[in-house]
Amino acid sequence: MSFLSPMVLAGLAALGIPVAIHLLNKFRVRTTAWGAMRFLHEVVQTSQRRVQFDDLLLLILRCLLVAVAVCAFARPVLKGPGGSGSTSGPIAAAILLDNSASMGQTGGALNRFEMAKSSIRDWLAGIDAQSQVALYLVSNRPTPLVGKPAGDFGLLRKALDDAALSDDGSDLVQGVQLAAQSLKSITGRPKEIRIYTDGQAATLLHHDALKKLALDYPDVVIRPILIGGKGEDNLGIVTLHAEDGIASVGQPCRFRIEVINSGASTATELKINLMLDGTTPAGTATIPLIGSGETQGVTIPVSFATPGPHCITASIPLDGFSADNQRTAAVEVIRRMDVVIAQSEAGEQGGFFISRALVPIAPEQASHYYLAPQFMLPAELPAALSLPPENRPAVVFLCDPGPLLPTVTSALNAYVKDGGNLVIFPGSHSDVSTWSDDPAFTQLLPATLGPIIETKANQPLTWQSRGFSHPITAFWNDAANGDLATVTFNRYFPLTLKPGASANVIAALSGGQPAVVESSYAKGTVLLFNASCSPEWTNLPLHPAFVPFVQRLMGFLNRNSASRLILAPGETFRLPVAAALRGKDFSVKRPGNDAARTAGQVTGDDTGAYIRYTATERAGTYHITVDAEPVASFAVQIDASESDLRTADASLFDDLANVPHAASQGPAMLVILKEYWTSLLGCLLIIFVVEAALAHRISFAR
Amino acid sequence: MSTDLLDPDAVSKGDALGLLARKIVEGYRVGEHRSPFHGFAIEFAQHREYTPGDDTRHLDWKVFGRSERYYIRQYEQDTNFVAHLVVDGSASMNYGSGKITKLHYAKVLAACLAHVILTQRDAVALALVGEQILDYLPRTDNPQRIQHVMERLAAFRGNGGTHLGNSLQQVAREARRRGIVMIISDLFDDENGLASGLERFAYSGNEVIVFQTLDPYELTFPFDGTWEFRNLEGNDRLRLAPDDYRKAYLKNFGDFQLRIRRMCEKFQAHYVLADTSKSLAETLSAYLAFRHRARK
Numbered sequence: 001m002s003f004l005s006p007m008v009l010a011g012l013a014a015l016g017i018p019v020a021i022h023l024l025n026k027f028r029v030r031t032t033a034w035g036a037m038r039f040l041h042e043v044v045q046t047s048q049r050r051v052q053f054d055d056l057l058l059l060i061l062r063c064l065l066v067a068v069a070v071c072a073f074a075r076p077v078l079k080g081p082g083g084s085g086s087t088s089g090p091i092a093a094a095i096l097l098d099n100s101a102s103m104g105q106t107g108g109a110l111n112r113f114e115m116a117k118s119s120i121r122d123w124l125a126g127i128d129a130q131s132q133v134a135l136y137l138v139s140n141r142p143t144p145l146v147g148k149p150a151g152d153f154g155l156l157r158k159a160l161d162d163a164a165l166s167d168d169g170s171d172l173v174q175g176v177q178l179a180a181q182s183l184k185s186i187t188g189r190p191k192e193i194r195i196y197t198d199g200q201a202a203t204l205l206h207h208d209a210l211k212k213l214a215l216d217y218p219d220v221v222i223r224p225i226l227i228g229g230k231g232e233d234n235l236g237i238v239t240l241h242a243e244d245g246i247a248s249v250g251q252p253c254r255f256r257i258e259v260i261n262s263g264a265s266t267a268t269e270l271k272i273n274l275m276l277d278g279t280t281p282a283g284t285a286t287i288p289l290i291g292s293g294e295t296q297g298v299t300i301p302v303s304f305a306t307p308g309p310h311c312i313t314a315s316i317p318l319d320g321f322s323a324d325n326q327r328t329a330a331v332e333v334i335r336r337m338d339v340v341i342a343q344s345e346a347g348e349q350g351g352f353f354i355s356r357a358l359v360p361i362a363p364e365q366a367s368h369y370y371l372a373p374q375f376m377l378p379a380e381l382p383a384a385l386s387l388p389p390e391n392r393p394a395v396v397f398l399c400d401p402g403p404l405l406p407t408v409t410s411a412l413n414a415y416v417k418d419g420g421n422l423v424i425f426p427g428s429h430s431d432v433s434t435w436s437d438d439p440a441f442t443q444l445l446p447a448t449l450g451p452i453i454e455t456k457a458n459q460p461l462t463w464q465s466r467g468f469s470h471p472i473t474a475f476w477n478d479a480a481n482g483d484l485a486t487v488t489f490n491r492y493f494p495l496t497l498k499p500g501a502s503a504n505v506i507a508a509l510s511g512g513q514p515a516v517v518e519s520s521y522a523k524g525t526v527l528l529f530n531a532s533c534s535p536e537w538t539n540l541p542l543h544p545a546f547v548p549f550v551q552r553l554m555g556f557l558n559r560n561s562a563s564r565l566i567l568a569p570g571e572t573f574r575l576p577v578a579a580a581l582r583g584k585d586f587s588v589k590r591p592g593n594d595a596a597r598t599a600g601q602v603t604g605d606d607t608g609a610y611i612r613y614t615a616t617e618r619a620g621t622y623h624i625t626v627d628a629e630p631v632a633s634f635a636v637q638i639d640a641s642e643s644d645l646r647t648a649d650a651s652l653f654d655d656l657a658n659v660p661h662a663a664s665q666g667p668a669m670l671v672i673l674k675e676y677w678t679s680l681l682g683c684l685l686i687i688f689v690v691e692a693a694l695a696h697r698i699s700f701a702r
Numbered sequence: 703m704s705t706d707l708l709d710p711d712a713v714s715k716g717d718a719l720g721l722l723a724r725k726i727v728e729g730y731r732v733g734e735h736r737s738p739f740h741g742f743a744i745e746f747a748q749h750r751e752y753t754p755g756d757d758t759r760h761l762d763w764k765v766f767g768r769s770e771r772y773y774i775r776q777y778e779q780d781t782n783f784v785a786h787l788v789v790d791g792s793a794s795m796n797y798g799s800g801k802i803t804k805l806h807y808a809k810v811l812a813a814c815l816a817h818v819i820l821t822q823r824d825a826v827a828l829a830l831v832g833e834q835i836l837d838y839l840p841r842t843d844n845p846q847r848i849q850h851v852m853e854r855l856a857a858f859r860g861n862g863g864t865h866l867g868n869s870l871q872q873v874a875r876e877a878r879r880r881g882i883v884m885i886i887s888d889l890f891d892d893e894n895g896l897a898s899g900l901e902r903f904a905y906s907g908n909e910v911i912v913f914q915t916l917d918p919y920e921l922t923f924p925f926d927g928t929w930e931f932r933n934l935e936g937n938d939r940l941r942l943a944p945d946d947y948r949k950a951y952l953k954n955f956g957d958f959q960l961r962i963r964r965m966c967e968k969f970q971a972h973y974v975l976a977d978t979s980k981s982l983a984e985t986l987s988a989y990l991a992f993r994h995r996a997r998k
Binding site for chain 1 (some may be wrong): 730776793794796797855888890898899920925927928929930931933934935936938940941942943944946947952953954994
């Protein structure tokens with residue numbers, strides 16, 4: 001406690017005034033002879049104690065009146081370390097307004113986002129006019145609205161009014177970091193970051209990073225303001241994708257829909273509707289029961305009549321958080337998919353088995369099938385892979401390719417880098433020892449290959465039996481689908497995963513060594529087998545699981561491509577297109593818009609022409625056209641974690657707010673936290689009224 | 703006529719007191735020839751024949767019984783009566799907020815009453831009392847003796863305590879003949895003693911008039927600031943802020959006055975408040991007017 005005008009405290013000497021008056025009255029005595037003494041004696045005997053008490057009380061009250069008045073005019077204040085969050089006196093603050101999708105939940109007239117805006121307006125109305133305030137919208141993509149703390153509250157309110165809810169996910173780390181940096185240059189006043197959020201659990205997913213930020217900026221108080229109490233009960237669609245990976249004309253494609261129940265009660269008989277291209281009913285399904293906190297899914301098959309871009313929309317009945325009651329996926333429906341099987345002339349006949357597995361139908365019907373394998377020599381690959389993206393093969397199978405020329409490996413490297421898929425079956429004619437000498441090819445490989453190991457005839461090696469974690473082989477975790485442990489090897493290349501590489505093991509040998517490895521390389525995917533696809537090496541091509549294995553492998557590879565049609569909010573959409581379109585305007589029909597609008601030009605680089613579109617902040621389907629012809633569709637889906645509206649543990653927020661600050665600040669950083677003069681004036685008034693009433697009562701009584 | 707006439711020096715000298723009383727009384731009695739005390743100590747004079755209009759109360763029925771004629775009894779109206787003037791000289795009577803004290807006022811009042819009574823050839827006895835009778839002047843109906851009364855009054859100095867009850871008992875023993883007893887005192891005394899005194903006078907057939915002589919400060923207690931009150935009848939002192947006790951004092955004093963009035967009513971004594979801030983003529987006229995009404 002200190003005083004802004006300590007000199008006024010000298011006025012406490014005025015305490016002597018009531019005392020002096022009191023004493024003066026006591027000691028300035030006049031004397032008189034008196035005859036009616038007995039009446040005075042009687043009165044004094046009965047009233048003296050009360051009179052003395054009343055006098056003392058009045059004296060105390062009058063002294064108190066003077067003391068409180070003097071103290072009030074001396075302006076007592078509570079000072080403390082800067083950033084303690086007081087709204088008294090000018091402060092520097094950065095407001096972080098959570099505009100993630102979950103802020104759209106509503107239990108009444110206003111959603112959390114509007115409630116937060118209202119709360120911010122109230123706070124702005126109450127702070128010192130000399131304060132400086134910045135405003136950020138925070139989600140997993142923070143947006144500065146007023147990037148530097150400014151005193152122009154009008155601008156701030158305008159920015160607040162214009163602020164809109166997004167479909168982004170929740171993450172505070174970047175926003176807090178930006179806000180802390182914006183406050184860094186400000187000194188001499190309390191600094192705080194005010195986070196207006198619904199407190200969804202996902203908000204504090206990176207609590208440790210937030211805590212570290214709080215410690216890194218000890219002069220800044222992080223003050224979470226939780227809006228709306230606990231989260232609303234919610235049912236939300238968290239997953240919608242084509243389970244088979246490849247959507248082709250006339251072939252049923254299964255779509256997987258998963259729904260989360262983040263409410264406290266069990267949901268029953270939840271009906272899910274599927275719409276094709278927003279207008280055509282494509283199927284329905286009902287989930288009989290979803291327990292609290294559980295996620296349940298259904299699969300609905302959908303057939304496409306025409307090739308090209310399509311969108312699928314799944315919806316459930318609306319609830320308090322409508323953003324996740326509908327979810328959209330985009331698929332590129334193909335009429336056929338080109339696959340190249342490259343093997344040397346002397347190579348083993350693995351390509352034959354693969355082609356059969358790719359087209360598991362009668363040869364006379366093969367021309368109608370959507371997969372169209374094409375054989376060629378490895379030397380022919382550079383030419384095939386240099387075609388425009390729409391004419392390039394979707395997958396290249398490299399079966400016992402023999403010696404690979406640098407031109408081939410370079411072409412393969414560029415192909416995969418640009419999104420191509422490469423499946424490698426090394427064989428007897430593959431001099432794998434030289435592969436490591438070719439940097440372009442080595443970069444592609446998720447593992448290194450050792451010399452061929454022959455297994456003993458009576459002790460063949462097998463694949464693992466259960467415990468598959470990869471999407472391709474997880475299907476065989478269910479014994480009803482067969483047993484991959486019956487896949488045996490006569491010989492194999494021992495695979496060693498590259499250190500630090502993010503390779504996934506699709507299948508391993510019974511001894512635990514990797515047998516099939518997959519990893520991403522740039523935009524593409526590479527799969528490496530440990531053996532040739534021929535009966536001399538393994539019984540895999542003859543195994544009953546081989547056809548479904550290859551089909552699932554194709555679905556997986558295509559799903560990687562298809563996944564590029566489903567984006568997170570704010571993610572850039574990039575689509576290779578025909579070179580002829582280069583330089584032309586493309587239009588985009590955005591979610592909620594009735595018509596397409598010109599959004600940019602088809603650009604290009606060394607890899608070819610492509611469409612690049614960045615304004616993907618809204619969830620829904622985007623349709624891209626060039627010269628009024630549909631070129632592509634893609635979907636933006638909100639982060640699945642936004643559907644779980646359960647709030648984070650309050651102690652985590654307290655943990656952020658209670659990071660020690662005082663130790664980092666010297667005395668010079670002490671700022672006014674609270675002024676008491678108004679309170680004292682109130683006390684003064686009360687004491688005055690009490691004194692006046694008491695004096696009146698006493699004078700009336702006497 | 704105001705209290706300005708009551709010069710303290712004049713009151714202390716017999717001649718001056720006599721002149722003062724005469725002036726006051728004559729100023730009041732201009733045009734008044736009948737005694738307000740008439741018809742009290744009466745004696746039969748003669749009969750005369752009744753004529754219509756006479757008061758039938760005075761018919762002499764014995765004469766009517768003997769002669770069957772109506773005669774009215776006539777009385778000697780200038781018969782003397784004795785007025786006992788009792789003046790309290792206790793120390794408390796020495797209080798005066800202005801130039802004169804209650805004792806001064808009482809002395810002038812007694813002088814005026816003595817003057818009125820003696821000039822009507824009635825008798826006056828004077829008792830100056832404190833804790834007992836301090837000075838007693840036996841009854842006299844000689845107007846020439848008025849100067850003597852005035853000198854005794856002027857020479858009287860109030861002092862010491864008071865025991866009015868005891869003093870009244872002594873006066874009662876001196877007053878063997880029925881008459882009027884006029885008590886001039888502030889009555890700051892034992893109320894039971896006073897009551898017994900009044901009771902004795904009442905039972906012996908005397909008419910009692912109580913002039914309670916009080917200073918206006920005693921009636922209103924108008925002090926402010928801090929005062930030290932020194933007891934006139936003792937050595938004790940009291941220091942206080944009168945503001946703090948005024949209301950309680952006035953209530954206490956008012957209750958005392960009320961008790962005195964009720965005591966007077968009980969013993970058929972006439973109570974007159976002699977406020978020393980008011981003129982004696984005012985006090986006298988109020989009382990004498992009452993006497994006239996009572997006589998009619």
